[in-house]
Amino acid sequence: MQFIDLKAQYHALKGEIDANIQKVLDHGQFIMGSEVAQLEAELAEFTGVRHCIACANGTDALQMLFMAYNIGQGDAVFCPDITFIASVEPACMLGATPVFCDITADTYNLCPVSLERQIQAVLTEGKLKPKAVVAVDFLGNPADYDAIEAICKKYNLTLIVDAAQSFGALYHGRSTCAIGDCATTSFFPAKPLGCYGDGGAVFTNDDKLAELCKSIRVHGKGDKGKYSNVRIGLNSRLDTIQAAILLSKLKALKTYERDARQKVAQRYNAAFESSFTTPYIAPDCLSVYAQYALLAQDSTTRDAVLAHLNEKKIPNMVYYPIPQHALPVFANVPSHQETFLNAMDYCDRTFSLPMHPYLEEAEQDTIIQAVLEAL
Structure with missing residues (x-):
């Protein structure tokens, strides 16, 4: 049994x-071949945005945006406390300071109340300039964008949606990649839309921002090409072979994979809702369940369940065991008196089960039985 079964997906596709892949091998355009432009066009159409700029990975996608917005020394970038470090790491590399915010107790996403409290704390302190908010759709579940967008507008902050885990998710009918000033996603193999290596993309309706990102993606090239450099940039092109793979996988995601994830989640929910806290999806929202996470009653119960799953050789994970504010690398980052109560509680009680579109019902039954018999 696999936590995410990429072999089963490959056999299906x-x-x-x-x-x-053979087509790319035949035409030999391994860098920026026609498949890259085709993928960008199909991703833009699927998400409902004007521009998609494919790049080497999801972290680079964020870095391209931070560079395009000139985010750096003296700037504050706000981010949920529960995420992967890549959500703010590029901003830190450019000299900006991360400001972590607590999560909501239901969706585990960025808490609007904590966000506004942290913005006001930074303004009151006066040492940093609030510049951007990185809203993460944790585990594939959309954040509360009505509230977050209103706060960003109130304080004139750039809203960057980190949709690394939520490609294909919907918020009130909108793709999460079409929300905010811009969005990014990751094509890491385990993501809802993943390639066979690293890959990522930027999404935006801003024509100027799109052109900036295209320039930054290739060493800051100018209108006259890559040898006419007009700014400092990156080497962050998506390989043509990865684009070719993603074209096939995108079709599967649209056709049946997203629906298949819903069916697995529904069976899990029905089995676990009386014993655990199951994922909460807000009304008129669609999660793509990049991971399926439960909350146990307490850490002791969680650890007992994980021990039993390990004994039964059933894959499991904890996304994530340590909140961002508690990571050693951020030991000197001010918390502005935020207590992160929801984030800490989440880390103490969470665990994730196998989740992918090819998880057979018999496998689901084995997982369900093992979890329940551990109680």
């Missing part, structure tokens, strides 16, 4: 994936 083998014919088309193999054919797409």
Whole structure:
């Protein structure tokens, strides 16, 4: 049994994936081949934005945006306390300071109340300039964008949606990649839309921002090409072979994979809702369940369940065991008296079960039985 079964997905899509890879091998355009532009066009159409700029990975996608917005020394970038470090790491590399905010107790996403409290604390202190908010759709579940967008507008902050885990998710009918000033996603193999290596993309309706990102993606190239450099940039192109693979996988995601994830989650929810806190999806929202996380009654119960799953050789994970504010690398980052109560509680009680579109019902039953018999 696999936590995320990429082999099963490959076997289901083998014919088309193999054919797409062979096409690239035949034409030999391994860097910025036609498949990259085709993928960008299809991703833009699927998400409902004007521009998609593919790049080497999801972290670079964020860095390209931080560079385009000239985020750096003296700037504050606000981010939920429960995420992967990549959400703010590029901003830190550019000299900005992360300001972590607590999460909501239900969706585990950025808490609007904590966000505004942290913005006001930074303004009162006067040492940093509030510049941007990185809202993360944790585990594939959309954040509360009505509230977050209103706060960003109130304080004139750039809203960057980190949709690394939520490609395909919907918030009130909108793709999460079409929300805010811009969005990013990751094509890391385990993501809802993943390639066979690293990859990422930027999404935006801002024509100027799109052109800036295209320049930054290729060493800050100018209108006359990559040897006419007009700014400092990155080397962050998406390989043509990865684009070819993603074209096949995007079709599967749209056709049936997203629905298949819903069915697995529904069976899990029905089995666990009386014993655990199951994922909460807000009305008129669709999660893509990049991971399926439960909250146990307490850490002792969680640890007992994980021990039993390990004994039964059932894959499991904890996303994430340590909140950002408690990481050693951020030991000197001010908390502005935020207590992060929800984040700490989440880390103490969370665990995740196998989740992917190819998880057979018999496997689901084995997982469900093992979890429940551990109680």
